[in-house]
Amino acid sequence: MNKAASTIPAVGIDLGTTYSVVACLDEQERPRSIVNGEGDLLTPSVVLFEGDQVIVGREAVKAMAVDADQVADCPKRFLGRRMYPRPLHGQEWPPEALEAWVLDKLRRDASRTVGNFRHAVITVPAYFDEVRRKATQDAGYMAGLDVLDIINEPTAAAVAFGMAEGFLDERGEAKRPINILVYDLGGGTFDVTVMRLEGGHFQTLSTDGDFQLGGKDWDQRLVDFVAAEFMKRYQVDPRDDLSAAARIWRECEEAKRTLSLRGKATIAADYQGNWIRLEITRAEFESMTRDLLERTTFTCREAISAAGLSWDDVDRVLLVGGSTRMPQVKEMLAELSGRAPDDSISPDEAVAHGAAIRAGAILAAHAGRPPRLKIRNVNSHSLGVVGKDPKTLRSRTGILIPRNTPLPASATRTFRTQKADQRSILLQIVEGENPDPIYNSQVGRCTVPNLPKGLPAGQPILVSFEYEENGRLSVHVRVEGTDVELAHELNRENSLAQADLDRYRKQISGLPPQVIALATPI
Numbered sequence: 001m002n003k004a005a006s007t008i009p010a011v012g013i014d015l016g017t018t019y020s021v022v023a024c025l026d027e028q029e030r031p032r033s034i035v036n037g038e039g040d041l042l043t044p045s046v047v048l049f050e051g052d053q054v055i056v057g058r059e060a061v062k063a064m065a066v067d068a069d070q071v072a073d074c075p076k077r078f079l080g081r082r083m084y085p086r087p088l089h090g091q092e093w094p095p096e097a098l099e100a101w102v103l104d105k106l107r108r109d110a111s112r113t114v115g116n117f118r119h120a121v122i123t124v125p126a127y128f129d130e131v132r133r134k135a136t137q138d139a140g141y142m143a144g145l146d147v148l149d150i151i152n153e154p155t156a157a158a159v160a161f162g163m164a165e166g167f168l169d170e171r172g173e174a175k176r177p178i179n180i181l182v183y184d185l186g187g188g189t190f191d192v193t194v195m196r197l198e199g200g201h202f203q204t205l206s207t208d209g210d211f212q213l214g215g216k217d218w219d220q221r222l223v224d225f226v227a228a229e230f231m232k233r234y235q236v237d238p239r240d241d242l243s244a245a246a247r248i249w250r251e252c253e254e255a256k257r258t259l260s261l262r263g264k265a266t267i268a269a270d271y272q273g274n275w276i277r278l279e280i281t282r283a284e285f286e287s288m289t290r291d292l293l294e295r296t297t298f299t300c301r302e303a304i305s306a307a308g309l310s311w312d313d314v315d316r317v318l319l320v321g322g323s324t325r326m327p328q329v330k331e332m333l334a335e336l337s338g339r340a341p342d343d344s345i346s347p348d349e350a351v352a353h354g355a356a357i358r359a360g361a362i363l364a365a366h367a368g369r370p371p372r373l374k375i376r377n378v379n380s381h382s383l384g385v386v387g388k389d390p391k392t393l394r395s396r397t398g399i400l401i402p403r404n405t406p407l408p409a410s411a412t413r414t415f416r417t418q419k420a421d422q423r424s425i426l427l428q429i430v431e432g433e434n435p436d437p438i439y440n441s442q443v444g445r446c447t448v449p450n451l452p453k454g455l456p457a458g459q460p461i462l463v464s465f466e467y468e469e470n471g472r473l474s475v476h477v478r479v480e481g482t483d484v485e486l487a488h489e490l491n492r493e494n495s496l497a498q499a500d501l502d503r504y505r506k507q508i509s510g511l512p513p514q515v516i517a518l519a520t521p522i
């Protein structure tokens with residue numbers, strides 16, 4: 001897999017909530033997953049702080065059973081917040097810096113296979129808002145990477161399956177227009193995305209999900225089952241003890257994996273000197289988790305209708321995420337969609353493979369070769385401003401760019417001044433669907449000062465948004481009948497300043513600050 005020194009390896013990284021995977025293109029331009037330092041394809045996205053050492057992956061997971069408070073479990077869930085909820089090793093950490101530790105480990109380990117590299121494409125869930133995309137990009141920087149692009153996980157999966165199963169040609173273009181549904185059930189989140197592939201255009205028609213639902217919930221049902229048995233036989237609950245619970249959880253997760261392959265599994269567990277051994281059949285497991293599966297069914301239906309399609313219009317269903325290995329998932333999807341889902345690529349590797357293909361395409365474009373893979377993204381959340389309902393005087397979300405609008409997009413909407421002789425306007429920009437802005441997330445704010453004296457109430461204010469594919473949002477405000485204008489590029493709240501990024505970069509990757517050229521869009 002080693003490339004000639006003159007060529008830059010095309011590396012793609014699936015920075016998952018529970019597991020991360022790195023892939024690169026081999027000499028035949030085929031994606032291959034790369035093993036980590038422990039010889040595994042999947043690296044748990046878990047960080048352990050132990051003395052001066054930071055340990056990522058399998059060993060950090062093991063430490064969870066004894067040292068839970070020194071372990072950052074799934075930092076991806078906290079991206080967008082200022083700090084991880086608790087200090088680690090006496091230091092507060094922004095979640096993106098913890099993600100950087102994960103990326104740093106992935107980069108170092110992969111370097112052993114592909115040689116030293118900097119450039120990589122990183123994937124994010126389709127529903128990630130701009131704050132979390134930027135945080136992911138920053139994590140890459142702090143880990144010593146030059147992030148070529150941030151792409152959506154379902155898009156990456158579609159690219160990988162498309163190349164492997166031949167619904168894309170060797171240039172990455174759909175042979176005929178098709179609609180696909182990407183069903184991604186991971187460890188802690190569930191995402192579903194409906195896409196239309198037409199030639200080299202990949203358009204997301206709708207995206208939905210449940211970020212409180214994943215393989216862990218299936219594990220939990222088994223843990224509860226074991227705990228109930230302990231309580232019945234010995235009147236003790238092993239869930240009261242963090243490390244006992246962690247041990248039983250590991251047993252249960254193992255049993256769950258067994259049940260994907262076999263009709264029954266045994267779970268052995270001990271707590272306070274009491275020992276039990278339980279046998280469970282696949283049918284029992286499926287019935288105790290039926291409602292979880294049904295939640296995903298419901299979300300799939302919603303996504304199909306949000307895309308304006310019916311099941312007959314769906315040409316392919318792609319299985320992504322380790323939890324789709326459970327036979328119940330495949331059966332449910334076959335019944336729901338009327339066709340067997342695609343499972344030719346291992347569901348945990350598809351996203352990383354697609355990211356590597358994307359990296360290859362970008363690097364080729366940089367080298368002056370013809371562009372490949374034109375991916376059209378949509379915004380996953382509506383963007384708007386906070387206004388006031390003139391009748392009720394309640395705050396309302398005034399949406400400018402509705403969710404699922406193909407990017408780049410621009411829109412203008414007219415608002416009005418509230419009272420006579422209003423001298424300034426406060427523009428609060430929000431992301432989300434709720435008519436009540438307090439339930440949406442604040443993206444930023446800006447003020448338009450110095451309105452001329454004597455304007456009547458109801459003076460029209462034209463607010464325009466320009467939303468680029470890289471997530472940059474420019475806001476333009478014009479007050480009609482005056483020469484007051486404001487152009488503003490949005491600064492994300494909670495994002496780290498360059499000096500902090502450079503400091504963490506030094507601490508985490510040991511590398512000096514660097515000016516990173518933006519990737520040329522293709």
Ligand code: ADP
Nearest residue numbers: 016017018019186187215257260321322323325
């Ligand atoms: P994420 O994208 O959330 O980081 P993955 O897609 O790697 O994670 O999925 C991890 C989940 O897949 C875990 O909950 C794990 O238990 C589950 N999983 C992996 N293999 C199997 C299997 N053979 N049967 C059932 N569940 C599995």
Ligand code: MG
Nearest residue numbers: 016017186321
């Ligand atoms: Mg995943």
